[in-house]
Amino acid sequence: MGKIIAIANQKGGVGKTTTAFNLGSCLARDGKRVLLVDADPQANATSGLGIDPASSEVSVYECLVDEYPAADAVMSTCVEGLEIIPSRIDLVGAEVELMNRPDRDRMMSRVLSAVRDDYDYVLIDCSPSLGVITVNALTAADSVIIPVQAEYFALEGISQLLNTIRIIKSRLKPSLEIEGFLLTMYDARLRLANQIYEELKGHFGDMVFKTVIPRNIKLSESPSHGLPVILYDPDSRGAIAYGQLSRELLNRHRRPKTQSSK
Numbered sequence: 001m002g003k004i005i006a007i008a009n010q011k012g013g014v015g016k017t018t019t020a021f022n023l024g025s026c027l028a029r030d031g032k033r034v035l036l037v038d039a040d041p042q043a044n045a046t047s048g049l050g051i052d053p054a055s056s057e058v059s060v061y062e063c064l065v066d067e068y069p070a071a072d073a074v075m076s077t078c079v080e081g082l083e084i085i086p087s088r089i090d091l092v093g094a095e096v097e098l099m100n101r102p103d104r105d106r107m108m109s110r111v112l113s114a115v116r117d118d119y120d121y122v123l124i125d126c127s128p129s130l131g132v133i134t135v136n137a138l139t140a141a142d143s144v145i146i147p148v149q150a151e152y153f154a155l156e157g158i159s160q161l162l163n164t165i166r167i168i169k170s171r172l173k174p175s176l177e178i179e180g181f182l183l184t185m186y187d188a189r190l191r192l193a194n195q196i197y198e199e200l201k202g203h204f205g206d207m208v209f210k211t212v213i214p215r216n217i218k219l220s221e222s223p224s225h226g227l228p229v230i231l232y233d234p235d236s237r238g239a240i241a242y243g244q245l246s247r248e249l250l251n252r253h254r255r256p257k258t259q260s261s262k
Helices: 016-029 044-048 060-065 089-099 104-113 132-140 158-171 191-207 217-225 237-254
Strands: 003-007 034-039 082-085 121-126 143-149 177-184
Touching: 003 016, 003 132, 016 034, 016 044, 016 082, 016 121, 016 143, 016 177, 016 217, 016 237, 034 044, 034 060, 034 104, 034 132, 044 217, 060 089, 060 104, 089 104, 089 132, 104 132, 121 132, 132 158, 143 158, 177 191, 177 237, 217 237
Parallel strands: 003 121, 003 143, 034 082, 034 121, 143 177
Antiparallel strands: none
């Protein structure tokens, strides 16, 4: 059974989408079958893999609102072993359309249950909010990766996300765990970046990934070319970092857990 991991943080611009399609690409390169679910109306994960969101006849919207079979919405990507359920801007309307459904928080779980066995990993790229779609993603997930930007206000809002996760664990998905905190846009030359990393480690210990994602122009450029960084510039620091993150994640899943999520 494939492991479902949501990539979430209601703070925008922290590297959720960059992490989603680059980690997914590296996991696929490492021999895993990966499905990326673009659950953000901005559809940046979709376009970042070279797919025009407007060209997709079926998207995550139809799967959630019209209960369209997920398998029929899956599209191939430029990375062998990585497939995607794309997004479109009309996903914005799903928040309203799902609001009055009694099972509104479990629609994503239902959609993905039909395909998760076809993959080793299912990654969900969440929107920068804690709305109905993100709650759906967290309820469907086995665990969540929380990207944290290496900046002054990095920890701002994390408590709100952690509270949402606690509520979901208590009411909807008791088995939901925090996979880890991922420091992004890291500049080792800045004392502040190192302070934030140490502060994260002080709060969350081994739940913080050892891998940090550096500020890297190639990471910023690659989506405009419709390519993950490992295809755009495989020797760049960004590509190397996401390769390390993929291996760290795989190594975590090979060994027994010694610490539960907080």
